[in-house]
Ligand SMILES: [Zn+2]
């Protein structure tokens with residue numbers, strides 16, 4: 001079954017609808033909801049800012065990006 005991941009926090013949902021309706025604890029843009037990660041599922045996710053690699057979006061979301069240019073604190077996965 002397909003899984004849909006939040007780009008910010010790595011939480012997975014069984015439908016896009018559910019994901020979009022739930023509150024994201026890590027949304028850096030002042031919004032409250034999760035944002036769909038539109039890339040494919042991978043064995044390694046690379047941060048587009050610093051190039052760090054993580055084995056899951058969840059792990060990536062759990063650490064701070066030293067190069068995030070938006071004043072946010074989190075890594076952001078490349079698609
Ligand atoms: Zn989220």
Ligand SMILES: [Zn+2]
Nearest residue numbers: 047050065075
């Ligand atoms: Zn990063």
